[in-house]
Amino acid sequence: MNFLKSPLNYTGGKHKLLKQITPLFPDKIDTFVDLFAGGCNVAVNVDAKRIIANDINTDIINLYEFFKASDANKLVEQIDAIIDSYGLSNTSKYGYDKYKTNSSKGVGAYNKKAYEKLRNDYNKNKTPLMFYTTLVFAFNNQIRFNSKGEFNTPVNKRDFNKNMRKNLELFIDRLNNLNISFSSKDFKDISVSKDSFVYIDPPYLATLAAYNENGGWGEAKEQELLDYMDALDAKGVKFALSNVFENKGKTNELLLKWSKKYKVNHLTYTYHNCNYQAKNKEADSTKEILITNY
Template sequence: MMQKKNRAFLKWAGGKYSLVEHIQARLPQANKLIEPFVGAGSVFLNTQYKRYLLNDINPDLINLYNFLKAQPDAIINDAREFFSGSRNNENTYYALREEFNATEDEYYRAILFLYLNRHGYNGLCRYSLQGRFNVPFGRYKKPYFPEEEMFFFSEKSQKATFTCLPFEKVFTRARKGNVIYCDPPYAPISKTAAFTSYAARSFGQDSQEKLAELATRASKKRGIPVLISNHDLPFTRALYQGADFSMLSVKRSISQNGAKRQPADEILAYFPPAKVPLKKKRKRSAPNNTLGHVPLIKVAN
């Protein structure tokens, strides 16, 4: 039985909080969990591994996580001030969004990223092609300040290393004894449903195919198990051929109108580790004797 579920401190489109039990049930034991697409970190927060390698292509997210890991008291105290009622209005939101896009101060940027996440429309994280955060004001009555969740995240992150790398590079860091969990941007249900502007770079069909290829190679050639979650589509089933599938029905949508949220089927594809034979140590051959086996001849004095 799972302990109390821990919520992420960020709002996140496609977050895995509601699926944590199913994902946890499919994840094998390992000495380290590697997440190439950590997002808000619900799986990290609700699993018990000795160590974690948590990656995301979004530098603002990883910047905030690193500050929260290193100096939780400072960042929580400074961020709290931005959750006063005086800052929950349209003019202030757009002024602070502009400051966020202009500043190079990483600490201030981390605080503003949290503010924008909780005050912006539906907790979306979206950037223009120029890399500017462009989510509109959310019009919430009183945005929640996630103090408790931030302290828990900080405490747990002492077991984690955060990186901001392309997912391909994260796979090269995996070793036998680790497990990889991938929560990539969803394969679109339709061509108009693509939601890939989460970071300034998009995650298209080529990226989906590359991820499937890396998962297959990691499990078959290197003996590292991989679990991937995605939409349950003919495309993803063909992509993850050879994996063990489990299906889930989830209530999830980008729509703010709860009544319009249709359950979307989700698939968990598990690539079990192949038994990779241990490399046999080669017997060291005797050093070459340049004299060959010519017997020594005693020379009479």
């Protein structure tokens, strides 16, 4: 099966793990609840009658709702209009020669000043259209905010190329063909029915990802989530939790102890390319697990 890739490069995105994760899901799913939707890679690739994608990041959820309400062709035209207005590169239209560079060098140097203006303007007026256009020109298309809530990813060497355009169009088409709704709540505030299947991909306590940089996730939150999943289990609700026991020599003891009640599925994947600041790629390895209660 070919899995659709999200147009958002979210830290810890599960696209490369889908072929291992989805066969471990229940055969028939009535309502699929993605508690920490992030890049939405899992939600848009699940076969379910109804899908609820939740994420506490309102910018992300607003963007998905904007995508779902958009005509793909018109949206691409709007993005191109912003690109032109800021004087950013458009290699899909003009190639690399116009910008006195090539594919290997990229267009980062050409776009740096214009991108920083675009990013500053987005931080002043956070609309979904500006958010996505800023992401297009952000390094590795990564979503990263500072402690003030300002988007602060540096410039990318790529622009709104043909692959990104096609991917965005396919993603919007998929959203329009799914029975999917979005919410932006704390996981504790999500109530689920017994016929739901809950997929949980939280910030990893054992890692230092973008969503964890500003003290947003600690042991107290981790324990709340473990208690929440125990409550789901007591109600007879099936769940699957993506996580890691250990990262860079740091062990998540809370999770390790809690997991003994459930089934632990070990996956073969490491996040070698997610963090552009990582110097020692071997030290950056993480062994993914999927914990299920069925």
